Amino acid sequence: MQPATPINREFLDQLSGGVMVEFGAEWCGYCQAAQAIIKHAIAGYPDIKHINIEDGKGQRLGRTYAIKLWPTLIFLKDGIEIERIVRPSNQEVITNALAKLK
Incomplete structure (x- = not known):
């Protein structure tokens, strides 16, 4: 059995088509509150x-996107950021x- 492809910046940059990347944390109240609207939209x-x-702390991928x-x-089209909410x-x-990803 092969290991799953690690999700890193290089992986995301090489994806084709439209991708919505959601950065958050399970314990984050804002993240929990937004789940219903995110799920309905997608x-x-x-x-x-x-x-x-x-x-979260020690996670490098969020820093490469300057997540604060x-x-x-992050909305990507062929690996390029189109929009950020x-x-x-x-x-x-x-x-x-x-x-916009269509």
């Missing part, structure tokens, strides 16, 4: 990958960003 875009990254607050959503408060802002 449900309308089954062709866009959703990658959850557990961020959780949750932060910090602490999304409504589904519409997420849906608008996802539409």
Whole structure:
């Protein structure tokens, strides 16, 4: 059995198509509050990958994206950042960003 591909900056930069990368932490209240709107928004875009990254002390990937607050959503198209949303408060802002990945 082969190990899963590690999710690092190089891996994300090489992905093709649309990807929404969610940086956060399980214990983060803001992250927990945003889960319903994130899930509803991404449900309308089954062709866009959703990658959850557990961020925190000692995690280098978040630093490569200059993550300062959780949750932060990074929208990538062919590995290039198209949009960024910090602490999304409504589904519409997420849906608008996802539409840019089409």
